[in-house]
Amino acid sequence: MSLLVIGTLAYDDIETAHEKRQGVLGGSATYFAVAASHFAPPRLVGVVGQDFAEADLAKLRSAGVATEGVEVADGKTFRWGGRYEADWNTRHTTFTDLNVLEHFQPKVPEGFRDSKFVFLANAAPAVQLQALEQVEHPDFVMADTMNLWIDVARPDLESLLRRIDAIILNDEEARMLTGESNLIRAAGAVLGLGPRLVVLKKGEHGAFLMGGDVHFSLPAYPVQDVVDPTGAGDSFAGGFMGYVASQGSSEPEVLRRAMLHGTVTASFCVEDFGIEPLAGREGDELAARFDDLLGIVTV
Amino acid sequence: MSLLVIGTLAYDDIETAHEKRQGVLGGSATYFAVAASHFAPPRLVGVVGQDFAEADLAKLRSAGVATEGVEVADGKTFRWGGRYEADWNTRHTTFTDLNVLEHFQPKVPEGFRDSKFVFLANAAPAVQLQALEQVEHPDFVMADTMNLWIDVARPDLESLLRRIDAIILNDEEARMLTGESNLIRAAGAVLGLGPRLVVLKKGEHGAFLMGGDVHFSLPAYPVQDVVDPTGAGDSFAGGFMGYVASQGSSEPEVLRRAMLHGTVTASFCVEDFGIEPLAGREGDELAARFDDLLGIVTV
Numbered sequence: 307m308s309l310l311v312i313g314t315l316a317y318d319d320i321e322t323a324h325e326k327r328q329g330v331l332g333g334s335a336t337y338f339a340v341a342a343s344h345f346a347p348p349r350l351v352g353v354v355g356q357d358f359a360e361a362d363l364a365k366l367r368s369a370g371v372a373t374e375g376v377e378v379a380d381g382k383t384f385r386w387g388g389r390y391e392a393d394w395n396t397r398h399t400t401f402t403d404l405n406v407l408e409h410f411q412p413k414v415p416e417g418f419r420d421s422k423f424v425f426l427a428n429a430a431p432a433v434q435l436q437a438l439e440q441v442e443h444p445d446f447v448m449a450d451t452m453n454l455w456i457d458v459a460r461p462d463l464e465s466l467l468r469r470i471d472a473i474i475l476n477d478e479e480a481r482m483l484t485g486e487s488n489l490i491r492a493a494g495a496v497l498g499l500g501p502r503l504v505v506l507k508k509g510e511h512g513a514f515l516m517g518g519d520v521h522f523s524l525p526a527y528p529v530q531d532v533v534d535p536t537g538a539g540d541s542f543a544g545g546f547m548g549y550v551a552s553q554g555s556s557e558p559e560v561l562r563r564a565m566l567h568g569t570v571t572a573s574f575c576v577e578d579f580g581i582e583p584l585a586g587r588e589g590d591e592l593a594a595r596f597d598d599l600l601g602i603v604t605v
Numbered sequence: 606m607s608l609l610v611i612g613t614l615a616y617d618d619i620e621t622a623h624e625k626r627q628g629v630l631g632g633s634a635t636y637f638a639v640a641a642s643h644f645a646p647p648r649l650v651g652v653v654g655q656d657f658a659e660a661d662l663a664k665l666r667s668a669g670v671a672t673e674g675v676e677v678a679d680g681k682t683f684r685w686g687g688r689y690e691a692d693w694n695t696r697h698t699t700f701t702d703l704n705v706l707e708h709f710q711p712k713v714p715e716g717f718r719d720s721k722f723v724f725l726a727n728a729a730p731a732v733q734l735q736a737l738e739q740v741e742h743p744d745f746v747m748a749d750t751m752n753l754w755i756d757v758a759r760p761d762l763e764s765l766l767r768r769i770d771a772i773i774l775n776d777e778e779a780r781m782l783t784g785e786s787n788l789i790r791a792a793g794a795v796l797g798l799g800p801r802l803v804v805l806k807k808g809e810h811g812a813f814l815m816g817g818d819v820h821f822s823l824p825a826y827p828v829q830d831v832v833d834p835t836g837a838g839d840s841f842a843g844g845f846m847g848y849v850a851s852q853g854s855s856e857p858e859v860l861r862r863a864m865l866h867g868t869v870t871a872s873f874c875v876e877d878f879g880i881e882p883l884a885g886r887e888g889d890e891l892a893a894r895f896d897d898l899l900g901i902v903t904v
Contacts, residue, residue, distance in 0.1 A: 393786065487692065490827040511810040512824060514901075523901050525811060525822040528789040562904050600904060602813075602822050605861050 307445070308420065309551035311338045312351040312412050312437040313427025313540075315358065315376065316384040319400070320536055320579060323392040330536075330580045331362050333384065334427035334450065337537035340581045341544025341571035342425075343370040344592055346551040348544075349418045351375035351437065355382040355406045369585050375415050379406040394510070394535055414440035423551035425543060426470070428452050431462035438469060446556045448472040448505075448547055450539070456482050464499060471556065472503035472517075474543055480506055490516075503561070505546065507539055515565055520558040524565050527573035527599050534579045538572045541584055545571030566603075570595045606744075607719065608850035610637050611650040611711050611736040612726025612839075614657070614675065615683045618699070619835055619878060622691035629835075629879045630661050632683065633726035633749065636836035639880045640843025640870035641724075642669040643891055645850040647843075648717045650674035650736065654681040654705045668884050674714050678705040693834055694808070713739035722850035724842060725769070727751050730761035737768060745855045747771040747804075747846060749838070755781050763798060770855065771802035771816075773842055779805055789815075802860070804845065806838055814864055819857040823864045826872035826898050833878045837871045840883055844870030865902075869894045 313335030319328045339348040349372045354363075356378060363373050384407040387400035412433060414421075419442050426434040426449040434449055441447075447470045455463050456479060463483075467473060473496060481487055484495035489506060493516040496504045503517040512525040546568035553560045570592055577583045612634030618627045638647040648671045653662075655677060662672050683706040686699035711732060713720075718741050725733040725748040733748055740746075746769045754762050755778060762782075766772060772795060780786055783794035788805060792815040795803045802816040811824040845867035852859045869891055876882045 488829060488831075490829055508810065511807065514824070514827075521827075521901050522904075523824040523827070525813070525824060528813075528820075528822070530787060530789055532787075566904060602820050603902060603904065605821075605865060605899060605902065 307346070307422045307551050307554040308349065309342055309346045309423045309425070309547060310349045310351065310414070310418055310421035310441065311335050311342070311425045311427060311544075311547075312414070312434070313338060313425075313429065314384055314407060315352045315354050316386050318536060319385070319387040320534055321387075321389040321400070322534055323390065325533075327534075327579050331365070332386070332537060332580065334540045336366065336581060337540035337575065337584070338425060338427055338544035338547070339366060339371045340369050340585050341541040341568075341575065342548030342551070344571065344587070344589065345545070345548030345567065346423075347372060348548070349375060349421060351412050351414055351418065353377045353379050353406050353410045355379060358383045365581070365585065372418075375413070375418055377413065379410075381406045388536060390535065394532055397535075412437040412440070422446070422554070423547060424448070425547045426450065426466075427540060427543075431455055431459050431466040435462065435466055435469065446471050446550065448474060448543065450474050450543060451479065453479055453482055468500035470501050472505065473501045474505040474507065474539075474546075476507045476509070476539065480504075503556075505565075507542060509538075513542065513565060513569070515561055517561075520561055522558075522562045522565055524569060524603060527569050527595065528602070529573050529576055532576045535576045536579075537581070538576050541575035542568040542572040545569070566596055566599055567592075569599060606645070606721045606850050606853040607648065608641055608645045608722045608724070608846060609648045609650065609713070609717055609720035609740065610634050610641070610724045610726060610843075611713070611733070612637060612724070612728065613683055613706060614651045614653050615685050617835060618684070618686040619833055620686075620688040620699070621833055622689065624832075626833075626878050630664070631685070631836060631879065633839045635665065635880060636839035636874065636883070637724060637726055637843035637846070638665060638670045639668050639884050640840040640874070641847030641850070643870065643886070643888065644844070644847030644866065645722075646671060647847070648674060648720060650711050650713055650717065652676045652678050652705050652709045654678060657682045664880070664884065671717075674712070674717055676712065678709075680705045687835060689834065693831055696834075711736040711739070721745070721853070722846060723747070724846045725749065725765075726839060726842075730754055730758050730765040734761065734765055734768065745770050745849060747773060747842065749773050749842060750778065752778055752781055767799035769800050771804065772800045773804040773806065773838075773845075775806045775808070775838065779803075788813075802855075804864070806841060808837075812841070812864060812868070814860055816860075819860055821857075821861045821864055823868060823902060826868050826894065827901070828872050828875055831875045834875045835878075836880070837875050840874035841867040841871040844868070865895055865898055866891075868898060
């Protein structure tokens with residue numbers, strides 16, 4: 307079924323312990339859409355500047371992403387810079403140039419408003435709410451957020467949490483949002499804020515899913531050579547939501563398998579810079595890694 | 606089938622962010638044996654001092670532990686002190702009084718020498734080897750170790766690794782032993798040192814098992830209130846080895862279920878100080894938590 311994502315497109319400058327890359331095509335919606343495209347054709351809503359390469363939009367389209375919702379605004383594309391410590395566990399943001407993102411007001415094209423599955427990538431909660439209001443009758447809405455919004459836009463975030471089905475958070479965000487250091491308690495407290503499902507990401511330690519009728523925990527896929535973790539979380543969300551949309555259901559058995567699909571798309575994402583390691587995969591490569599992961603976790 | 610453990614019995618002084626306890630019955634073999642006793646009656650080899658309470662030996666016997674191999678030596682029982690940070694992730698050793706352990710030479714009683722399943726709890730590798738040599742024809746031997754021995758007794762440890770079937774390590778030990786920071790690579794490198802199986806413990810992030818014909822990864826049981834993590838690793842090993850011994854097999858399907866049983870015994874262990882939370886459990890309580898964990902990890 308139809309899948310809509312509202313989020314950022316960006317050019318990233320990335321520095322790892324081994325390599326530096328500049329102007330890498332990135333952004334939350336980009337990673338999400340490419341990951342999701344392996345399961346369901348995503349509709350993308352976002353904004354870019356006049357410097358955004360037509361070739362990059364073409365890459366997304368060739369991955370099956372509908373780009374009519376990508377607005378080209380006056381100014382430059384959002385740019386972000388990040389540097390990773392050698393152990394991958396610490397990321398420093400070196401700069402954030404919002405550029406066209408600063409005054410972005412998402413406009414969901416007429417043809418996208420009937421979308422049934424919706425992912426609100428990380429943005430100001432007011433912007434996420436504004437996007438959501440343009441979708442007519444969504445069946446399943448998942449949102450992402452970040453520490454900044456928990457800190458500076460908590461009332462908006464709480465409004466958002468009452469409007470969505472699922473929230474995806476990392477461990478630090480879950481602790482910050484709830485004040486609970488134990489992650490199981492934190493997840494329970496998040497559910498108390500409104501959503502019926504929470505996906506809690508723990509990076510290299512995997513992720514778990516908690517809701518009224520489901521509790522599922524999964525280790526990360528054992529990637530031997532991480533090259534660049536940028537986009538891993540959005541790639542996870544893309545694989546997860548892409549699979550859920552492809553099944554047209556958010557039943558527990560679908561959600562559990564969706565956790566594996568998200569883990570697989572995230573594992574491809576980190577094997578190189580940008581979207582290439584994910585966009586270049588064939589269906590049978592994803593299926594083989596899914597089976598491999600299933601073998602690793604099956605009792 | 607018969608299960609033998611060689612390791613320490615101790616009195617521990619433990620300090621958490623919430624509470625202090627002195628003279629808590631502990632030690633690697635104690636925790637291991639109590640956990641294992643839920644699956645197979647363990648035979649225990651170790652040493653205590655003349656201050657060791659007969660009531661504590663009685664506790665072990667009433668849990669089904671055979672204590673003929675517990676030598677009472679001149680002097681005092683091994684004492685250890687530890688303090689945990691509020692996040693549980695950091696443990697400081699406040700003191701180590703080896704006492705009778707200093708000159709301990711394990712003597713495996715005649716009646717224990719036919720043991721088929723053997724756990725060599727953390728000790729100097731030379732002592733572990735000395736114990737192992739007294740077992741006639743073991744089917745499956747697992748050993749634990751610690752950073753100290755990797756540092757000061759590496760040649761002995763390497764000899765040991767060539768003699769055993771399985772090694773259980775935490776993440777830090779695996780990295781130190783192999784020089785590999787990626788845990789999957791580290792586990793592979795450990796296998797290159799001799800054992801056919803490695804169990805890699807990641808504390809609150811679970812554990813994985815790797816060998817030539819098995820790779821299995823499991824999250825920790827979601828304990829909401831950790832009271833004292835002392836003994837969790839040995840309780841894991843006890844549940845794991847107890848189940849393996851009860852099945853008389855180290856086939857992959859047995860090892861996978863053993864990982865769950867170890868996770869369950871460790872989860873009970875951390876819910877209070879000492880062996881009580883584990884010794885006091887009924888079989889159906891363990892079975893219920895096993896089923897709960899199985900539900901959380903089944904795709």
